[in-house]
Structures are given as structure tokens and as C-alpha cells.
Amino acid sequence: MTNSRERMIDRIRAGLRATRPFLETESARASHTPPPFVHPITHDDLAQQFAAELTKLQAYPHFCADDEAALEVIAGLIEQYQAQEVITWDFERINLPGLAELLRQRGVTRLDGRIAGTPEQRAALLPAHERAPVCIAGVDAAIAESATLVIHSGAGRPRMASLLAPVFIAVIHREQFVRGLGEAIERIKQTYGSVFADASALTLITGPSRTADIELTLTLGVHGPREVHAVIIG
Structure with missing residues (x-):
């Protein structure tokens, strides 16, 4: 052999x-220059185009005038899903002042999404994270033409905080919207430089997780979140 x-x-x-x-x-x-977008321009406002495409994917955009309004939306979602535990990025990475205090006031336990150590240690940590109904994270870019969230995982930004829980809340700021995938990749490269080339954890999320069996029966939430909420600030 x-x-x-x-x-x-x-x-x-x-x-x-x-x-x-x-x-x-x-x-x-x-040519090694990625195109700025693929589909025809349908909105002058990238956030509106993103929201329209996200709705087609059976996901939920929430427009918020400021951080306070965004916190109110997140509080409502935590109450709706009766979340006592949530998985999140480090708070400074999410860039939403007041989020830590919101969770504290509501008695919600934050799980940091880090599953490290020996196989035995990882196996012991995972059940606690699996109980969390909600995960909260930021994004690096939001692609308007496909409603895709682009997330570069790393220190304080665990990949699990956008993939494990049934409900994913993505915090997006207006300046993070781009027209197409080419612009998103260029932004990632400019932000992370050579580190990006060596990374294996660049995640693209386009709506809820969808899985079809051999009979083409579609099921949501098998390999990722069943619901995606985009909290758009600004």
C-alpha cells in the first residue's frame, strides 16, 4: 500500500x-484585479440593497439609528429566544458600546467561544457552548449584492460565535458595506495584510444554513445558524 x-x-x-x-x-x-461587483446595481444605498437581498434569503435586517437602538433590538432578540447564555466575540471586537452591560443586566452568561486544549478538554467545553441559543459577532464586510457576511476569525473573534448557535446576530456598521466580493476581499487584504494569506478561517455567511438531502428536501440550521439577524447601525 x-x-x-x-x-x-x-x-x-x-x-x-x-x-x-x-x-x-x-x-x-x-488579470488579478477582482471585479468590484457582479450583479447589476439595484440600489444606490448599499445597506438597502443588502437588506433587500437578505430578506429574500429568509433572514432579518434591523435598521438602527444608533448604538442605543441596536442594543434595544438585541435585547428584544435575547428575550424572544429566552437566552440565558450567548456566545460572543470579545466585546471590543464587536464595537457596540453597552453590550456587556446589557448582558449583565439581564443575567445572561457570556461564553467566549474558545474551545482549546486536549481532545478531552475540548469535549468537556463543547456541551456548555452547545446550550447557547444565540451567538453575537461583528463582521469585516457585508456584501450588498448577495447579502453575504464576511468574517475573518482570529484572537477575540472565535469562528464559533457566528456558526454554532441556532440564532446568529451580526452587528454591522454602515461603513462596512461593499458592493461585491472583490471589494470585500480587497478590504480584508488591506486590513490584515500577509496574515490573511495564511488564514484558514475566512467565513462567508449568506443567510441561514441550508442543507438538502438526496431527495432535495431542504433543511435549515443543520451546519450553521437557523436564523440570521443583521443589526445595521447608522
Whole structure:
């Protein structure tokens, strides 16, 4: 088995060596500038376009004039889903003053979404996070033409805070909207530089998680949140 595997890998390596000059030439000829958007412009206001597309995905935009209004929306959602525990980014990463105090006043326990350590330690930590009905996080960009949230995970920004709980609340500021994916990727590269190239946790979220079986029966919430709420500030 080992010899067969090595022979197969050697053939792949030989093939790559033979085709590399051609591939490098073709790559050099291609444009590496991503298009700013793909679909026709439907709104002058990117936030309105995002909200319209998000609604088509059976998700929920909430326009808030300021931070106080955003906190009121989040408080209402916490009450609606009777959340006693929530998974969140570090509060300073979400950039919503008053969120920590809101959770404290309502007696809501914050879980930081960090599952680290040995396999045994991770297995012990996970059940507590699985009980949380709501997760709250910020975003790096919000793509208007597809209502996609772009999230670069990292220190204080655990990926679990946007994927594990059934209900995801995304806090978005007006300046974070972009027209298309190309603009979003450029913004990420400008923000994180070379760190972005080595990252494996760039998450794109377009509405609730959707999964279909072989009979094409669609189910929400199997591999991610069942509901997505976008709290748009400004």
C-alpha cells in the first residue's frame, strides 16, 4: 500500500513539474484585479440593497439609528429566544458600546467561544457552548449584492460565535458595506495584510444554513445558524 501511494504521489509531482511553466505563463497573463461587483446595481444605498437581498434569503435586517437602538433590538432578540447564555466575540471586537452591560443586566452568561486544549478538554467545553441559543459577532464586510457576511476569525473573534448557535446576530456598521466580493476581499487584504494569506478561517455567511438531502428536501440550521439577524447601525 505504501509503495503504491508513493508511486502515485511521484507521478503527480512529475506532472506538476512538467506543466508548471505553462501554468505560470497563463497565470501571469490573467488579470488579478477582482471585479468590484457582479450583479447589476439595484440600489444606490448599499445597506438597502443588502437588506433587500437578505430578506429574500429568509433572514432579518434591523435598521438602527444608533448604538442605543441596536442594543434595544438585541435585547428584544435575547428575550424572544429566552437566552440565558450567548456566545460572543470579545466585546471590543464587536464595537457596540453597552453590550456587556446589557448582558449583565439581564443575567445572561457570556461564553467566549474558545474551545482549546486536549481532545478531552475540548469535549468537556463543547456541551456548555452547545446550550447557547444565540451567538453575537461583528463582521469585516457585508456584501450588498448577495447579502453575504464576511468574517475573518482570529484572537477575540472565535469562528464559533457566528456558526454554532441556532440564532446568529451580526452587528454591522454602515461603513462596512461593499458592493461585491472583490471589494470585500480587497478590504480584508488591506486590513490584515500577509496574515490573511495564511488564514484558514475566512467565513462567508449568506443567510441561514441550508442543507438538502438526496431527495432535495431542504433543511435549515443543520451546519450553521437557523436564523440570521443583521443589526445595521447608522
